[in-house]
Amino acid sequence: xxxxxxxxxxxxxxxxxxxxxxxxxxxxxxxxxxxxxxxxxxxxxxxxxxxxxxxxxxxxxxxxxxxxxxxxxxxxxxxxxxxxxxxxxxxxxxxxxxxxxxxxxxxxxxxxxxxxxxxxxxxxxxxxxxxxxxxxxxxxxxxxxxxxxxxxxxxxxxxxxxxxxxxxxxxxxxxxxxxxxxxxxxxxxxxxxxxxxxxxxxxxxxxxxxxxxxxxxxxxxxxxxxxxxxxxxxxxxxxxxxxxxxxxxxxxxxxxxxxxxxxxxxxxxxxxxxxxxxxxxxxxxxxxxxxxxxxxxxxxxxxxxxxxxxxxxxxxxxxxxxxxxxxxxxxxxxxxxxxxxxxxxxxxxxxxxxxxxxxxxxxxxxxxxxxxxxxxxxxxxxxxxxxxxxxxxxxxxxxxxxxxxxxxxxxxxxxxxxxxxxxxxxxxxxxxxxxxxxxxxxxxxxxxxxxxxxxxxxxxxxxxxxxxxxxxxxxxxxxxxx
Numbered sequence: 001x002x003x004x005x006x007x008x009x010x011x012x013x014x015x016x017x018x019x020x021x022x023x024x025x026x027x028x029x030x031x032x033x034x035x036x037x038x039x040x041x042x043x044x045x046x047x048x049x050x051x052x053x054x055x056x057x058x059x060x061x062x063x064x065x066x067x068x069x070x071x072x073x074x075x076x077x078x079x080x081x082x083x084x085x086x087x088x089x090x091x092x093x094x095x096x097x098x099x100x101x102x103x104x105x106x107x108x109x110x111x112x113x114x115x116x117x118x119x120x121x122x123x124x125x126x127x128x129x130x131x132x133x134x135x136x137x138x139x140x141x142x143x144x145x146x147x148x149x150x151x152x153x154x155x156x157x158x159x160x161x162x163x164x165x166x167x168x169x170x171x172x173x174x175x176x177x178x179x180x181x182x183x184x185x186x187x188x189x190x191x192x193x194x195x196x197x198x199x200x201x202x203x204x205x206x207x208x209x210x211x212x213x214x215x216x217x218x219x220x221x222x223x224x225x226x227x228x229x230x231x232x233x234x235x236x237x238x239x240x241x242x243x244x245x246x247x248x249x250x251x252x253x254x255x256x257x258x259x260x261x262x263x264x265x266x267x268x269x270x271x272x273x274x275x276x277x278x279x280x281x282x283x284x285x286x287x288x289x290x291x292x293x294x295x296x297x298x299x300x301x302x303x304x305x306x307x308x309x310x311x312x313x314x315x316x317x318x319x320x321x322x323x324x325x326x327x328x329x330x331x332x333x334x335x336x337x338x339x340x341x342x343x344x345x346x347x348x349x350x351x352x353x354x355x356x357x358x359x360x361x362x363x364x365x366x367x368x369x370x371x372x373x374x375x376x377x378x379x380x381x382x383x384x385x386x387x388x389x390x391x392x393x394x395x396x397x398x399x400x401x402x403x404x405x406x407x408x409x410x411x412x413x414x415x416x417x418x419x420x421x422x423x424x425x426x427x428x429x430x431x432x433x434x435x436x437x438x439x440x441x442x443x444x445x446x447x448x449x450x451x452x453x454x455x456x457x458x459x460x461x462x463x464x465x466x467x468x469x470x471x472x473x474x475x476x477x478x479x480x481x482x
Contacts, residue, residue: 004340006075008411009083010059011329015404017051017090018322019397025377026393029386036310037171043097045178048317050090050112053186056325058086058119060193063336065123068196069140071130078118086115106158113151120144132196133208138216139192146184146223153177168231176230178313183244184223186321191219191251193328201275201331203265204258211250219247238297245290255283269355274363278327281371285319310381318396319374326370326403333410334358341414352413362406369399 021044025032031040065073089112096105124144127137154177160166166173199206222243229237292312299305334354341351376392379385 004336004414006079006083007059007062007336010055010062011333011407012404013087014052014055014059014325015400015407017047017055019400019404020094021047021051022373022393022397022400024393026390026397029380029389029393033381033384033386033389035306036313037174039097039100043094045313045317046090046093046097048322049181049186050093053317053321053325054116055086055090056329057186057189058115060328060332061119061123063332064193064197065126067335067339068200069130069136069193070132071123071126073122073126079122082115082118085111089113089115102158102161106155106161109158110155113155116147116151120147135208135210135212135216136192136195138213139188139195139219142216142220143185143188143192146180146188146220149227150177150181150185153180169233172230172233176227179230180223180227182316182321183226184220187248188219188223190321190324191215191248194251195254197328197331198255198258198279201273201279201327202258202262204263205261207254207257211254215247215250215254217247218243218250222247238294241294241297245294248286248290252283252286266355270358270360272360272364274358274360274367275327275330277367278323278330278370281374282320282323282327285315285323285374289316289320307382307384311378314374314378314381318377323370323374326366329403329407330358330363333407337410337413344414357410357413359406359409362402362409366399366403366406369395369402373399 024044024047028040032044062073062075062079065071089108089110092108093105093112096102096108121144124141127141130137153173156166157173157177160170160173195207195212198204222240222245225240226237226244228234229240289312292308292315296305296309296312331354334357337357338351338354342349345351373392373395376388376395380388380390380392
C-alpha cells in the first residue's frame with residue numbers, strides 16, 4: 001500500500017512553489033519580460049521546474065508506483081531525509097538566485113540534486129522488480145538516467161558561475177541543460193506514466209506493441225543528441241529535434257488510439273472530467289511547443305526568435321508539463337486518499353469513491369484559471385507586455401491556491417466522523433472509541449502530574465473550567481449547583 005505522508009509532503013511543497021512563482025510573476029512582471037537569461041528569471045523557472053514539476057513527479061511516484069506501475073516503493077527513513085535535502089536545496093537555490101549570490105546557489109543545487117539521485121536510484125531498483133511490461137518501463141528508466149545527467153550538468157553550470165571553468169558558450173550550456181531536464185526527465189516520465197495512467201483516466205484499453213519501444217528509443221536518442229549539439233552549437237540540432245518529434249508523434253498516435261478505444265465509464269463518474277480536460281489542454285500546448293521548438297532550431301537568433309523562445313518555454317514548461325501535473329493530481333490524490341481511508345476503516349466501511357471526492361465547482365475554477373493564465377503568460381512574454389503577464393500570474397496564483405484547497409478537502413476524506421462511522425458500522429465505531437479511551441488512559445497514567453477535570457463534587461483546589469459542564473465547583477465538600 002502506498003505511503004500517505006511523504007507523497008502529501010511532496011505535493012504540498014509543489015503547490016507552495018507554484019503559488020510563489022505565480023505570485024512573483026504577478027507582483028513583478030517586469031522581471032521576466034524581455035531578455036530571459038538573468039537571475040530572477042532563473043529563480044522563477046526553478047520554482048516551476050524543480051519546485052512544481054519535479055516535486056510533483058517524485059511525490060506521485062510513491063503513489064503511482066505501487067498502484068499503477070506494479071513496482072513497490074515502500075517509504076524508508078532515507079526518503080524523508082532526501083525530501084528534507086530537496087526542500088532545503090530548492091529554497092536555497094531560489095533565495096540565492098533572487099539575491100544574486102551564486103556560490104550559495106551552487107551548494108543548494110547540489111543538495112537538491114542529492115534527493116533526485118536518491119529517488120532515481122530507488123525507482124530504477126523498483127523497476128527491476130516490477131511486473132510491468134518491459135516496453136512500458138523503458139521511458140521511466142530513461143527518465144531516471146537523464147535526470148542524473150541533467151542534475152550533474154546543472155551543478156557544473158552553477159559552480160561555473162563563480163569558478164569559470166566550463167568551456168563553450170554559457171547560454172548554449174544553459175539551453176542544453178534546460179532541454180535535457182524538460183524533455184529527457186519530465187517529458188519522458190510523463191509519457192511513461194501516461195501509458196499506464198491514461199487508460200485508467202479515460203478509461204480505455206491499454207496500448208501494446210513495438211511502437212512503445214520505438215517511441216522510447218527515438219525520444220532518448222533525440223534528447224541525448226540535442227543535448228550534445230546544443231552544447232557545441234551544431235546545425236545537427238535540427239535532426240535531433242526531429243528525432244524527438246518522431247518519438248512524441250508515436251506517443252500521440254497511441255493516445256489517439258486510446259481515445260478511439262474507450263470503454264464504459266464507471267458508475268458515478270462526473271460528466272465533466274477535469275483530469276481529461278487538463279490533459280487535452282496540455283496536449284494542445286505540446287503541439288504548439290513542438291512547432292515553436294523546430295522553428296527556433298531552424299531560424300537564426302534574432303529579437304523575434306528570442307521573444308518566440310520565451311513563449312516556447314512558457315508553452316512547454318507551464319502549458320504542457322505543469323498542466324499535465326495538475327491533471328495527474330486530479331486522479332492520483334483521490335486514489336491515495338481512498339486507499340488509506342479504506343485501510344483506516346479496517347476494509348469494512350467503503351469510503352467515498354475517488355471520482356466523487358473532488359468538488360466540481362473548485363475543479364472548474366482551477367481549469368478556468370489555467371485556461372486564462374497560460375495563454376496570458378505566453379502572449380505577454382512574446383509581445384513583452386507586463387500587464388498581460390501580470391494578469392496571467394494572478395490567474396495562475398488563484399488556480400493553484402484553489403487546487404491546493406480542493407486537495408486538502410480530498411485528503412480530509414481519510415478521516416471519518418464518529419457519527420458516520422457509528423451509522424455504517426456500530427461495532428467498528430465502538431472499537432475506535434475504546435481505542436481512543438485507552439490512549440487517554442495510557443497518557444494519564446504516564447503523566448499523572450498533568451491537571452485534569454475532576455468529577456462533580458468538592459475538590460481541594462480550583463481546577464480548569466469546562467465549558468457547558470453545568471457544574472460549579474466550590475472549595476467545601478457538598479452538593480454542586482446545577
